[in-house]
Amino acid sequence: MSKPLLGAIHHVALICSDYPRSRAFYGETLGLPIVHEVYRAARDSWKCDLLVSPGVQLELFSFPDPPPRPSRPEAQGLRHLAFAVPDVSAAAAVLGERGVSCEPVRVDEYTGKRFTFFADPDGLPIELYEAD
Template identity: 60%
Template sequence: MRFNKIHHIAIICSDYQKSKQFYVEILGLEIVKESFRKERLSYKLDLALNGEYIIELFSFPDPPQRPSRPEALGLRHLAFEVDDIEESILALKNKEVVTETVRIDELTNKKFTFFSDPDGLPIEIYEK
């Protein structure tokens, strides 16, 4: 077996409209397709970055909570590469998104920081 690439990341949110606004208006992801699945009372929003399909955002009635801090068991975080971390932090701040203090990756010497989506999912920005 040979994998070609990661096809997508699926995220279940607690407040669909709030999360849709965050991923589209704050992070700037592009809507590929939005569907309401009546039988499941669920939205599915397909999102792209620079034309490449990357995230499926789902809503379900009363989804169970899951630990999501970076050191919790399971998927650690979602990371986006940026050209300029300070510029990206300022853009997030201007949209009222709080980021953690910038850190330096001890293995690559690159700058990175974290912020959270509306449900507390850790999101990283990592300088190219």
């Protein structure tokens, strides 16, 4: 078998309906540190890079009047964004203290790992998945 063409995921990009609200949610509520932020006047657009883990970033974009994207039930495209955490219940409790409602913790029937979901300000499903 040949060497894989792709390496690790470098970033995931999200277009936000309300940039300041999403920036606060990902930066403050979820605690992702801002790496770089810039206003791009030619596009009337903000771009904010947040650090998820070494080498992995989440990019937030603002654009004037972006069209909504259907996300439920099971629309085509990105299904959800998942973050690894050492303890799903503890992470969900912290989010609850920060005003974020999580679904009840479930167990993946195939892996035996615990997980839960919550939504970002635009309704994007986000999963907390218990890592080893």
